[in-house]
Structures are given as structure tokens and as C-alpha cells.
Amino acid sequence: MSEPLIALSGVGRRFGEPEAQVQVLQDVDLTIAQGEMVAIMGASGSGKSTLMNLLGCLDRPSEGQYRIAGVATGSLAPDQLAALRRDHFGFIFQRYHLLPHLSALENVAIPAVYAGKPKAVREARAAELLSRLGLADRTGHKPSQLSGGQQQRVSIARALMNGGNVILADEPTGALDSRSGQEVMAILQELNVQGHTIILVTHDAAVAAYARRIIEISDGRITADRVNEHLRQDLALTRDQTTSLDTTGAREGWRSGWGRFVEAAKMAGIAMATHRLRTLLTMLGIIIGIMAVVSVVALGRGASQSVIDNISRMGTNTIGIYPGKDWGDTRAARVETLSPGDLRALQGQIYVDSATPSISSTQVLRYGNLTANASVSGVGEQFFRVKGYDFALGRSFDQEHIQHLSQVVVIDDNTRQRLFANDNPMGKVLLLGSLPCRIIGVLAAQDSGFGNTDSLNVWLPYTASMARLEGQRFFSSILIRVKDGMSNAVANQQIVQLLTLRHGTKDVFTNSSDSIMKTVQKTTGTLALLISAIAVISLIVGGIGVMNIMLVSVTERTREIGIRMAVGARQSDILQQFLIEAVLVCLLGGTIGILCSFGVGLLFSLFVSAISMLFSVGSILMAVTCSTLIGVLFGFLPARNAARLDPIEALARE
Incomplete structure (x- = not known):
């Protein structure tokens, strides 16, 4: 004898905590063959809905064994049970259980989404089912726009979406008027004739009369299992039908997985x-x-x-070259090797953007009857580029001024405010000690958190400073601005090597101001x-x-x-x-x-x-x-x- 489609042996179901459990089903033995139309009848609380949930693999028995086409469901994993519900069962609920935010077509297609079927295939299948059930003109309607009978038809179409070999209907006419209920039962009978196994759960004898077999349940036990005499002749046609069950599920390709992902999104x-x-x-x-x-x-x-x-404009990509071995070298004052030749050699290096010497001293400035102490520096024409200073008035001195030892100066904003508060300083003659110099430029105010911003500063060509003010032939220091994109560390190393080679000994040291930047x-x-x-x-x-x-x-x-x-x-x-x-x-x-x-x-x-x-x-x-x-x-x-x-x-x- 062939294996029945559904077989329950000694099945029981308990709910609640171990110390206070309620026995809802007990010692249930039941077989249902492929192609049968079975009605499970019972009063409210008899356990019929619990039995339906067990049959549909929505629940598991507490004891006993449930086999589908010979396969024991107790050993199946959750995803294998989901595959059974998806591919072999179709549910028709009393309250329809349609998703309110989806259209009728989308509700019907949901099982096919989880089966991994392409969108075009599942939509065509859903439209066909709805058309067969008389809802061709309602495919785009939401559940709230459908009558109860129409919603139940959508539910039936959803149950058939992936085949619906076994259709479980829980009070399928319970929420419908008599006419809609008769239409739904007629559809279920037609499906049974087509080979679907129909299991009805109802308390209504009129609904149970549509089934060829009626099972009565009371207090969790099956009390009767009888054949509907009016339909006995049809029962023999379905008893020998068999079915096979695949619990492994079809192997899913990447397209199917991607389709499920898109639908989930x-x-x-x-x-x-x-x-x-x-x-x-x-x-x-x-x-x-x-x-x-x-x-x-x-x-x-x-x-x-x-x-x-701001710091870059102050010269943060600069390297200072000073006489001696390091800061605090007592012999530094006697080192007089930094020369104009060194300046020209450095200006020709590939890593040098600009370079300027510096000879600094403190002098008394005089303009009219005003005097002030200021830092006076002899620098080259590239000094203001090296330092990144901006001009408010005038311009810097040029190479011609350097060559001719011109007595021209550039003053800072502090000097202008101190000595020329109500006057335009351009072209005025300023005494540096006893050296008269004409003002050709005024720097813009420098906003800086470094150094003394209240100090007065004046700059003149280094040649004029060396010959007319200081009387020396060497530089106090040389300041170099490194080209953008060049490494300060590499430039620093190259400078030391160059000057050591020129002087025959290492008698200078450098200080790279990129440490401030870092x-x-x-x-x-x-x-x-x-x-x-x-x-x-x-x-x-x-x-x-x-x-x-x-x-x-x-x-x-x-x-x-x-x-x-x-x-x-x-x-x-x-x-x-x-x-x-x-x-x-x-x-x-x-x-x-x-x-x-x-x-x-x-x-x-x-x-x-x-x-x-x-x-x-x-x-x-x-x-x-x-x-x-x-x-x-x-x-x-x-x-x-x-x-x-x-x-x-x-x-x-x-």
C-alpha cells in the first residue's frame, strides 16, 4: 500500500510552562490521502485550529510523529519547514491575512517571491490566477478596496501561487455572507476535482457537507472519522493517488537570491x-x-x-641657515663664512623657491621730531616672498637696488602707525641711525600668534646694510623658502652638504620651520x-x-x-x-x-x-x-x- 500524503501517529500538543501546561491535542492518529477533500469539525476550543497548524507545519507537535509523504517533519529545520509551506501548502485564512499595503496582484505573488521566481513569471502567474477567480479587473486594488468575498478569492489565489498541492482552509466562509461563502466553497470543490488536497477546518456543518470525508474533534481527540455518504463514490478515485515530497528545496541561483533581495528592499x-x-x-x-x-x-x-x-605666509616652509654648530655655540660669532657667493649658489638649487640673506641690528628711527627703536634688517629682494608678506602700499626693492646699494626701505604696519599715523609714508625719508633712506613700501598688518607683533621692523637692501650701516662682508643668516612639493628634510640635507663642500668644513647649522606646521x-x-x-x-x-x-x-x-x-x-x-x-x-x-x-x-x-x-x-x-x-x-x-x-x-x- 502506498504511503499516505499525511500521517499523524500519537500526536499531542501542549502549551504553557511545564508546571502549568494545557493539553490541547492528545493521541491524534490521522491519515489523509492525496486528492481528498477533508473537513475537520469541532466546537470552539476543541483543538481543530491547532491541528490545522500542525498539518500546515506552522507548529510542531509536543509528542508523536507527523509525516508528510513519508518524511518525518519533526527532524526538519525551520527553513525546510518554510520550503514545505512555500512549495506544497497553501493557506486560506478566515480573516484573509492579506498585507494591507500591497495590491491584490502583489499579495498573490508573495509565495513566488520567496520561491525565487523571476518577477515577470510570478506576475503573469498571479494575474492568471486572479483572472480565473474572476478578479482580472481588481489586480491593482489594495485589500481595503475589495469586498470580503474578493479578499478571500485573493487568499485562494495566493494559496495556489506555488502549486498549492495541499490547501488548508481555516473557516474559509466564516467572515463571508452566504452567497460569497457558496462561491468560495465552489472554488474549493473545483480545485479538489483538479487534484488538490483540500483540508477544511470548520464548525459549520453546511461547510463540512462539501467534503467527502468528515473528521470530528472534541477536547483534543478525534471522536469520529466518517465518509460523507453523498460523495462516497468520488472518494475511491483519490485514495490511490500518491505524491513525492522534496524537503531539500531547489538549489537557489544568484539571480533568485538577487530577486529576493530586491523584493525585500x-x-x-x-x-x-x-x-x-x-x-x-x-x-x-x-x-x-x-x-x-x-x-x-x-x-x-x-x-x-x-x-x-596663516603660518605658511609667515614662512613655515622655510629653512634658516646660521653660523656655528648649533644654537648656543659660543664660536658662532666668529664664523664669517656665509657670503653672497653662498646665496647665489643656493638660489640655483632645484629645491629652492627663493632665498634671502639677513643682517640684523637695532637702530633708532627718526622722522621729524619722532623717534623709536626698531629692528633693522638688511635682506635680499626675495625676502618678502620667502616670508609670505603682503604689501599694503608700494613695493619691494629689486635687484637694481641691491646692485646699487640703494638707500631705500620697506617698513611694517607698526612703524607706519608709530611714525606716520596721520601721513602717507610713501616717498618720505626715514633716518636709520644716521643713514637717510627713502620709504618705497609698507607691509600689510600681520595677524600672528607668533613673536612680538608690537615690534617695529624696517628692511633695506642687504648690500646697503653691509656697506653703509654695519660695515661687514658676511651674512648673519640666510633664509630659504623650499619649493612646494619638495621635502624640507631632503632640502635641509642638501643645503648642509652644499655649504660644507663650499666652506671645506661644516661650520653652519640649519633650522627647518616645518616643525611648527607639524x-x-x-x-x-x-x-x-x-x-x-x-x-x-x-x-x-x-x-x-x-x-x-x-x-x-x-x-x-x-x-x-x-x-x-x-x-x-x-x-x-x-x-x-x-x-x-x-x-x-x-x-x-x-x-x-x-x-x-x-x-x-x-x-x-x-x-x-x-x-x-x-x-x-x-x-x-x-x-x-x-x-x-x-x-x-x-x-x-x-x-x-x-x-x-x-x-x-x-x-x-x-
Whole structure:
């Protein structure tokens, strides 16, 4: 004798804690052959719905054995049970259990989504089924736009989507009027004639009369199993039919997996759109966190760049050359080897942008009846480029002034304010000690946190300083500006080698001012890191908000999860859908946060001119990465909880 399609042996089902369990089913022995139409009758609380849940692999027996086509279901994993529900069973529920935010066509196609069928194939199949059931003109309607009978027909079409070898109908006419109920039963009879096994669960004798076999259950036990005398002649036609069962599931290709992913993303998007306010509140913490991180990084980069630019104008990419072996060398004053020849040799090096000598002294300045002490330096025509100084008036002296020992000077803004407060200094004669010099340029005010900004400074050609003021033939120092992109360390090494070769001994030392730049960069980087860490805290808080809202979402949508599991969704499908939703929420929030940070940058530029916010691709990529990670990390727990829900408990939630 062939193996029956469904066989239950000594099956029982208990609920509750071990110390207070309730026995709902006990010692149930039942066989159902392929092609039968069976009615399970009983009063409310008799255990008929629990029995149906066991038959449909929505639940597991507490004891006994349940076999489908000879395969014991007790040893099957959750995903194998999902494959059975997806590929062999079709459920018709009393309350229809349609997803309210999907159209009739989309509701019918759900089982095929989880079966991995291409979109075109499943939509064509769904449209065909709806057309056969008289709903060709209702495919785009939402459940709320359909009557009860139409919704039940959609439910029947969904049950048939993947074949529906066994159709389990729980009170299929319970929520319908008599006419719609008769239409639904006629459809089920027609399906039975086509070879589908129909199992009806009902308390209505009129519905049970459509079945060829009636099983009565009371207090969890089968009390009667009889043949409907009116349909006895048809029963013999189906007893010998057999079926085979594949519990391994078809091997899934990448296209199928990608299709499920796309559909999961679509479902997540629909869920987000359906609950827009909740989605917005969920994103709020992410928006603020991402905006804070991107804005702080941009502000930190802008502040750092502003400081670096200011220091660069002071000559931070410069190298100073001084006589002696190091600072504090007592013999340095007797070293007189830095010469104009050294200057010309250095100016010809590839790494040198500009170079200037320096001969400094303190002199008394006189203009009219005003006097002041000032630092007077003899420098070359490239001095102001080396130092990055800007002119407010006039210009620098040139090579012709150097060659002719011209008595011309450039003064700083402090000297102008001290001696020429109410007068234009250009062309005026200024006495440096007893040396009269004509003013040809005035520097712009220097905003600097380094050195004494109140000091008075005057510069004249080094040739004039050496011959007319100091009476010496050597330089006190030489200052070099290194070309952009050249290494200060390499330039420093080359300078020492060149001068050692020229002097025959190492009698000079160098000091590279890029150490100031490195200190500033390190300090601003540390501050930016500190502020970013504070901003990251807001991201974590936002992530916790995402997790909490997603947990609430899982609770609110438990019934939806149960419906999806009933039609064959794997645990991985549920996990994927909720995880995608969490990631989408965070990515969307991150995108809005990035856009808001650009808005902050625009407002900042309108009110603050000293510093500009510098946005970088790196910070934006970091923000996107943070958004994704937050979605994955904080969305995983709610998604896992959703995937682990028991189908029966989920369907029972309202």
C-alpha cells in the first residue's frame, strides 16, 4: 500500500510552562490521502485550529510523529519547514491575512517571491490566477478596496501561487455572507476535482457537507472519522493517488537570491513609506549625528587649513641657515663664512623657491621730531616672498637696488602707525641711525600668534646694510623658502652638504620651520578627533534610537511576519527584510545629514569669513559607512527577533 500524503501517529500538543501546561491535542492518529477533500469539525476550543497548524507545519507537535509523504517533519529545520509551506501548502485564512499595503496582484505573488521566481513569471502567474477567480479587473486594488468575498478569492489565489498541492482552509466562509461563502466553497470543490488536497477546518456543518470525508474533534481527540455518504463514490478515485515530497528545496541561483533581495528592499521601502512619521523620527538621531560628524570634520579641516595658511605666509616652509654648530655655540660669532657667493649658489638649487640673506641690528628711527627703536634688517629682494608678506602700499626693492646699494626701505604696519599715523609714508625719508633712506613700501598688518607683533621692523637692501650701516662682508643668516612639493628634510640635507663642500668644513647649522606646521597639524588633528568622538556619541545614541524603533516595528508588524512565514518566507528572508529596512533608514538619514551639513557650511560662510568649512570625499564616505554600520549593528537584533518569531504566535497577534 502506498504511503499516505499525511500521517499523524500519537500526536499531542501542549502549551504553557511545564508546571502549568494545557493539553490541547492528545493521541491524534490521522491519515489523509492525496486528492481528498477533508473537513475537520469541532466546537470552539476543541483543538481543530491547532491541528490545522500542525498539518500546515506552522507548529510542531509536543509528542508523536507527523509525516508528510513519508518524511518525518519533526527532524526538519525551520527553513525546510518554510520550503514545505512555500512549495506544497497553501493557506486560506478566515480573516484573509492579506498585507494591507500591497495590491491584490502583489499579495498573490508573495509565495513566488520567496520561491525565487523571476518577477515577470510570478506576475503573469498571479494575474492568471486572479483572472480565473474572476478578479482580472481588481489586480491593482489594495485589500481595503475589495469586498470580503474578493479578499478571500485573493487568499485562494495566493494559496495556489506555488502549486498549492495541499490547501488548508481555516473557516474559509466564516467572515463571508452566504452567497460569497457558496462561491468560495465552489472554488474549493473545483480545485479538489483538479487534484488538490483540500483540508477544511470548520464548525459549520453546511461547510463540512462539501467534503467527502468528515473528521470530528472534541477536547483534543478525534471522536469520529466518517465518509460523507453523498460523495462516497468520488472518494475511491483519490485514495490511490500518491505524491513525492522534496524537503531539500531547489538549489537557489544568484539571480533568485538577487530577486529576493530586491523584493525585500522594495518591501522595506513600502513599510518606510507607510509609516512615514515613525521613519522620520527614527532617522532624526542619525541625521543629527551624521550632520555633526561631517560638519565637525569639515570645520576642523577648515580651521586647520586656515592656521596652516596663516603660518605658511609667515614662512613655515622655510629653512634658516646660521653660523656655528648649533644654537648656543659660543664660536658662532666668529664664523664669517656665509657670503653672497653662498646665496647665489643656493638660489640655483632645484629645491629652492627663493632665498634671502639677513643682517640684523637695532637702530633708532627718526622722522621729524619722532623717534623709536626698531629692528633693522638688511635682506635680499626675495625676502618678502620667502616670508609670505603682503604689501599694503608700494613695493619691494629689486635687484637694481641691491646692485646699487640703494638707500631705500620697506617698513611694517607698526612703524607706519608709530611714525606716520596721520601721513602717507610713501616717498618720505626715514633716518636709520644716521643713514637717510627713502620709504618705497609698507607691509600689510600681520595677524600672528607668533613673536612680538608690537615690534617695529624696517628692511633695506642687504648690500646697503653691509656697506653703509654695519660695515661687514658676511651674512648673519640666510633664509630659504623650499619649493612646494619638495621635502624640507631632503632640502635641509642638501643645503648642509652644499655649504660644507663650499666652506671645506661644516661650520653652519640649519633650522627647518616645518616643525611648527607639524605641531599645528597634530594639534588641530587631535582637536578634530576629540570633537569627532563627541559627535560619534550622538551617532551611537541615534543608533540606539533606530534599534528601539525597529523593535517597536517588529512588535507592530508581528502579524505581517506571521503571514509571510505562512506563505513560505525563510528566517533569512525576514531577517533580510528588517535588516534592509534598518540600513535604508540609516542611509537615508545619513544622506539627509550630509545635505544638512552642506547647508550648515553655507550658513557658516555667510556669518564667518575667517574660517571656511572644507568638506572632503573621505568624510562623506565615512558618514555613509557609519550610516550603513549603524543600520547593520543596531538593526540586527530587531531583525533577528523578527526572524525567530514562531509563525503561529505571530499570526495570532492583532
